[in-house]
Amino acid sequence: MSRPLLQVSQLTKTFGGLKAVQDVGFNVYEGQIKALIGPNGAGKTTIFNLLTGVLPADSGSAQFMGHELMNSPTHRIATLGVGRTFQTSLLFDQMTVLENVMVGHHLRGRANMLTASLRIFGAMAEEREYRRTAMAALERAGLAHLAGRPAAELPIGQRRLVEVARALAAQPQLLLMDEPAAGLNMRETDEMGRLIQQIRADGVTVLLVEHDMSLVMTICEEILVLDSGQFLAEGPPEEIRSNEQVLAAYLGAEAVD
């Protein structure tokens, strides 16, 4: 295992009296697929929101490649190389599928409002280049035939794929995926699992929140279990599977099978 890409320590967040995240710390290493699991209300999505600057943390730190993420604005965290997909895919519904992926190129582009409207200093060449790479990305995801469709028309499974393609267009180092298999059928879940492995093979580290245990157990090297905002256990799937505390708190009857 190489150096930690993300070092989270003593992260804490309370909503009123509720301690949503309490003193949580963990590392994510480069090239890993790591899962964050736990029963509802364990604070998984809250951790994602803290890491991406959507919510301010009460205390604690998260170092990403030497940069402190806590209390940085969301767009700056994206600039550092952290991507994210959402539990319910947040697509730009009024844009086409192709344009959605092209927004993913935003960070890599240079055209500003002046050069773009005057079409000078390579703005056109850049536009053509991104149109081409976005189309290629859709092709790889098997969505090329939908390129010109408004995103609002897609069913949930395809929305998720578009969202992943869009997140990857930004070329992140670390991709946070919030329940990538939620709402997918079994075949689509299998495909999502393969896609996540492919994403890792392409050099992107993945941290995911997921309820589908079979998916988590198949693709992850390491699992972090949270319960009521607190650290419960951490380790490889086989260890977590037999951890009694985890069984009691979360897996229950499902794990006995």
Place this chain on the structure above:
Amino acid sequence: MAANAETDAAKDAPIENEALREARRRRMEKLQLLVFFAVVVALPLVIRNSYYLHIATFIGLNLILATGLNLLMGYAGQVSLGHAAFYGIGAYASGILTAKYGWNAWPAMGAALLLTCAVAWLVGKPTLRLKGHYLAMATLGVGIIVSVVLRQWVSMTGGPAGMKTPGIVTFGWELASDMDVHYFYFVWGFVFILTVLFANLVQSRPGRGLRALHDSELAAQILGIDTASFKVRAFVISAAYASIAGSLYAHSSMRFLSPTPFDFHTSIALLVMVVLGGQGTLWGPVLGAVTITFIQEVLRPWAEYDIVVYGLLLMVLMIVMPGGLSRALSTLWDWSRGLVLRITGRNRGGEGYE
């Protein structure tokens, strides 16, 4: 219905076809705009009556204003309730610099543009950092302040009585006040340039950034878009469009400025133009500007009541036609095309292979 038939066909079609179709759709939009401007260029050959030419010129000014406001409302998702103020600043800054200080109209227009952008930036910067409709509130205030200043600062603006302004002189050649045709082409030349810039912007990296934040600010931020700064820029650009329209108005063939056209009711008329035409579309501002300019002319004898008409229009539009005229027309077009195709029994399945 029609959309389904199209995608079914596209599914079996080679992938390059989809990219081609996309490119063709964009080319089509460009072609429509070119046809529109060709018609505009030919208009003075048909319209000899100078009153109608005057109205056509005003459609051009309103179109510039509506295009700017459309960028803000339809793309950046923010509302300005005082856009006439920026129109007014552009007009009076340009008018005062030429009439009182003897500037040439061109540098005066440039100075007016800078001043308007600075004011917009000062208003937008603090308010657009906040979530919610604070910009609407702030612009409402700016509208009231500007309208009061134009009326009260008599030594500069001439107050409610108005002020005379000189025409535009370019390298010694002046746009004569009795040549409505020249002025018509002059204004529509600006409309053309500003529309092309707008169309280019919308189909570009920063343009997509703007449209993205309209749909989901969070998703835009996650992709690295500084949404607050984008909103400020969109607001400044929309104010710049208003300023240019104002400067053009200041040196129009009337050679006269008074505070009334830059009042609250113009701000509302602009709002209705954008909503009526269809927010966030290329054609929306055109349809809105044409319709509202005509309504303004028809209502001229009862000018105090025009705001009632706008209010009613806004209400009815929101309920009946929230997508505006451009969306309604394209739905109608799709529907009638489907009907014709069904009657003639032609199968649309082959379209993807054209």
